[in-house]
Each structure stands twice: as C-alpha cells, then as structure tokens.
Amino acid sequence: MEQILRIFFNNGSFITFAGLQLLCVYLIINFNSKQGEIAAETWSVRAGSVKSVVGTFQDYLDLREENEIQQAEIANLRSQLENALYDTKAGVDSIDDQRYQQRFRLLATNVVNRSPFKPTNTCVIDRGTAFGVQPGQGVVGEHGLVGIVDLPTANYARVISILNRAARISAGLRNDAFGTLLWEGKDPRRMTLTDIPDFMTVVVGDTVFTTGYSNVFPTGVVIGTVESSAEQPGTGSQDLVVRLINEPLHARNAFVVQDLLKEEITSLNNNRR
Amino acid sequence: MRGVDLVSNAIRFAILLFLQVFIFRQISLGWGGAEYIFVFVSPLFVALLPLRTPRPLVVFIAFLFGLSVDLFYETLGVHAAAATFAGYARQFVLAILEPRDGYKVKASPDGKDLSQGWWFRYLGALAIAYTLFYFSMEAFSPVFWWQIVVKTVFTAPISWLLCLIVVAFLRPRL
Numbered sequence: 543m544e545q546i547l548r549i550f551f552n553n554g555s556f557i558t559f560a561g562l563q564l565l566c567v568y569l570i571i572n573f574n575s576k577q578g579e580i581a582a583e584t585w586s587v588r589a590g591s592v593k594s595v596v597g598t599f600q601d602y603l604d605l606r607e608e609n610e611i612q613q614a615e616i617a618n619l620r621s622q623l624e625n626a627l628y629d630t631k632a633g634v635d636s637i638d639d640q641r642y643q644q645r646f647r648l649l650a651t652n653v654v655n656r657s658p659f660k661p662t663n664t665c666v667i668d669r670g671t672a673f674g675v676q677p678g679q680g681v682v683g684e685h686g687l688v689g690i691v692d693l694p695t696a697n698y699a700r701v702i703s704i705l706n707r708a709a710r711i712s713a714g715l716r717n718d719a720f721g722t723l724l725w726e727g728k729d730p731r732r733m734t735l736t737d738i739p740d741f742m743t744v745v746v747g748d749t750v751f752t753t754g755y756s757n758v759f760p761t762g763v764v765i766g767t768v769e770s771s772a773e774q775p776g777t778g779s780q781d782l783v784v785r786l787i788n789e790p791l792h793a794r795n796a797f798v799v800q801d802l803l804k805e806e807i808t809s810l811n812n813n814r815r
Numbered sequence: 816m817r818g819v820d821l822v823s824n825a826i827r828f829a830i831l832l833f834l835q836v837f838i839f840r841q842i843s844l845g846w847g848g849a850e851y852i853f854v855f856v857s858p859l860f861v862a863l864l865p866l867r868t869p870r871p872l873v874v875f876i877a878f879l880f881g882l883s884v885d886l887f888y889e890t891l892g893v894h895a896a897a898a899t900f901a902g903y904a905r906q907f908v909l910a911i912l913e914p915r916d917g918y919k920v921k922a923s924p925d926g927k928d929l930s931q932g933w934w935f936r937y938l939g940a941l942a943i944a945y946t947l948f949y950f951s952m953e954a955f956s957p958v959f960w961w962q963i964v965v966k967t968v969f970t971a972p973i974s975w976l977l978c979l980i981v982v983a984f985l986r987p988r989l
C-alpha cells in the first residue's frame with residue numbers, strides 16, 4: 543500500500559495527465575463529429591483484425607479434433623488404394639523339366655517382409671495356402687535361388703532364405719558331380735558347396751546348378767559360379783566356394799516352385815524306406 | 816514577487832481566456848482553401864504558472880483552462896488535451912532548461928528572475944508542444960501527418976510571438 547502511494551506521489555503528474563487525456567479523448571470522440579467518425583472507422587477496422595486473430599486462435603484449438611477427422615478420412619481413402627488390397631489374381635507360369643519329365647508350376651509372388659541380416663535369415667511372401675503354397679516348396683528369383691517355404695498361412699508364407707544356416711540344398715556341376723550347398727553364416731555373397739569328390743576336376747568359373755534331386759527346385763537352375771576349391775584332408779572330398787549370381791536377401795519378386803508330382807515321388811521314397 | 820499568488824493567477828486565467836476566445840479566435844489565415852495560421856495564447860497561461868506549483872496541479876489547471884477555451888471554440892476536448900499535454904511537458908522543459916544553480920524559491924517564470932533568452936526558449940518549447948498536440952488531436956489520425964506538421968510549423972512561431980507581445984503588455988518591465 544505504501545509503495546502504491548509512493549508510486550502515485552512520484553508519478554502524480556503522469557497519472558493526472560493520463561487520466562485527463564483519457565477524459566479528453568472521450569470528449570473529443572463524443573462531441574466532435576469528424577474525430578468521432580475517424581474513431582468509429584478505426585475501431586471497426588481494428589475490431590475486424592482482432593476478430594480474425596481470435597478466429598485463428600479458435601481454429602488452432604480445434605486442430606486436434608480436425609486432425610482426427612482428417613486421419614480417419616485418410617485411413618478410409620488409403621484402404622481403398624491398390625497396395626492395401628490383397629491381390630487375388632494369380633500370375634502362374636510353368637516350365638517343362640524334360641530330363642525328369644516332371645512339371646513344376648511357378649507362382650509369382652512379392653517379398654513383403656524381411657528379417658534383419660542374421661545367420662538365420664527369413665522373409666515373407668504374399669502368397670499362401672490359398673494358392674497351394676505348402677511347406678518345403680522352393681522359392682526362386684529371376685536369377686538364382688531365394689529360399690524354401692517354411693510356414694504358410696492362408697495368404698502369406700514364411701520363407702527360409704538360402705542364406706540361412708539351416709538351409710541345405712542339393713547342387714551340382716555340369717560334370718554331374720553334386721554335393722550339398724550350405725551357408726557359413728557370414729558373407730551373403732558366397733555359399734559353400736560340400737561333398738564334391740576330390741577326384742573331380744573343378745575349374746574356377748564353373749557354373750553351379752541345382753540338381754533337382756530333393757524335389758525342391760527344378761533341375762538346372764543356375765546358382766552361381768565356383769570361386770575357389772579346397773580339398774578336405776581325410777574325407778576324400780573338396781569344398782567349393784560358390785559366388786552367388788543373385789542377392790537372395792534383396793529379392794523383391796520371387797516365384798514359388800510347386801512340384802505337381804511331389805506326392806508321387808514322396809510315396810516312392812517312403813516305399814523304398 | 817508579483818504574479819505568483821492565487822488571485823493574480825485567477826485574474827490571468829480570465830484575461831487570457833478572454834483574449835483567446837474573443838480576439839485571437841477571429842484569426843485564421845491560410846491559402847488554397849485551407850487554413851494554416853492560428854493564434855494560441857494558452858501556452859502562455861501554462862508557462863506563467865508559478866514554478867513551485869505541484870506538477871499534478873499544473874496538469875489539472877492547464878486542463879481546466881483548455882476545457883474553458885473548448886467551451887467557446889465548440890471543439891470539446893481538443894484544446895483541453897493540448898493544454899493538458901503542455902502542462903505535463905512543462906516539468907520536462909523546466910528540467911532541461913534548468914540554470915546551473917537551479918531555480919530560486921518563489922521565482923516567477925517570466926524573464927524577471929531569469930534571463931530573457933531562457934524565457935524565449937521556455938515559451939517556445941511550450942508553444943511547440945501545445946500546437947503540435949492540438950493539431951494532432953484535431954486531425955485525430957496519423958494519416959494527416961503532413962497537415963499536422965505544416966500547421967504546427969506556421970502556427971507555433973506566430974503564437975509564440977503573440978504570447979511575447981501579450982506578456983509585454985500584461986507585465987511591463989522596468
């Protein structure tokens with residue numbers, strides 16, 4: 543209170559001045575037509591700008607609600623886009639595997655999901671049991687191999703990549719030597735072909751094919767080329783380092799190889815056993 | 816020590832009001848359909864208030880004088896605003912123009928106790944403050960700033976001159 547009084551005494555002339563000026567402005571506006579009109583005009587202009595500012599602020603407060611409405615609408619529209627739909631149109635092609643008189647059917651798919659790089663790589667394709675995808679069917683790319691179907695669902699299937707330490711693939715050379723192709727788990731560009739007899743002459747640059755003996759892949763699909771060979775002492779075999787011709791982890795399009803005669807061959811194997 | 820008591824200030828109030836509203840109100844010169852030259856003696860009344868008057872009281876008395884002028888000019892509030900501003904500006908003019916040894920107690924602001932040059936500057940500053948604020952309030956919008964400046968430039972020196980003449984008549988020296 544004392545401070546307020548002190549402020550008043552120190553600035554008494556200013557307070558008197560300000561109060562009287564307000565009174566004067568009031569008198570000027572109300573008793574002089576010209577100044578009154580100017581004041582009214584100014585007031586209307588300023589009031590308009592104040593109203594627009596208030597409107598902008600209220601729009602800002604409604605932003606959250608507007609955002610929800612927009613997001614619901616976006617979700618609605620995007621659910622109608624092509625990439626939100628499951629494509630039921632099957633792209634089917636077939637090749638004749640004349641050597642063994644088998645017929646494979648290839649089903650076009652897209653890779654829709656990939657695991658991060660690790661020793662057990664997998665990926666997911668967008669075709670499932672609705673198209674006849676079953677566990678154990680091979681998956682090839684435009685060039686080379688991609689993997690083997692592991693776990694199909696109605697519309698999707700999980701694929702064990704050939705770059706998976708659990709994968710074993712029957713592969714061979716042009717001179718009918720064959721062995722097992724496996725991955726060491728480190729270099730995604732190279733695989734190892736084991737169990738090639740050491741008396742077989744292997745030249746660097748030879749092409750490595752699938753053999754088709756395991757009924758997973760058709761015979762004669764190119765896998766890669768021989769980069770080097772190393773005899774395994776005491777086993778009578780040699781290991782070949784195979785340089786892959788494709789990048790299985792980066793495949794976007796793939797084809798599921800469906801062996802139409804698989805049950806017949808499986809029954810033969812069972813009888814033999 | 817004449818002119819500092821209440822009675823002489825009241826008499827001065829009446830005389831200057833009479834001069835302003837009955838004689839100098841008739842003067843309005845100009846050309847081209849616009850008037851640029853007016854005469855205001857209101858700054859003189861503000862200037863002649865005793866130096867020791869409390870500052871809020873200066874503002875209030877100036878306001879009363881301006882309001883009285885307004886009643887005759889039929890521009891209620893315009894002169895009052897200008898006179899209030901001149902009354903408020905007076906303390907700053909006094910502070911700026913203060914002599915080296917300060918003001919004497921009960922000094923009259925006209926040139927008796929202080930130099931003639933001090934009086935000229937003091938009255939001139941108040942006249943400029945008064946006219947500038949008067950024309951600003953008359954135009955009531957910064958859009959007319961050129962008219963405000965022109966009218967102030969023409970009116971302030973003439974009002975200042977008339978004030979000097981009037982004070983010479985009212986308070987003859989020697």
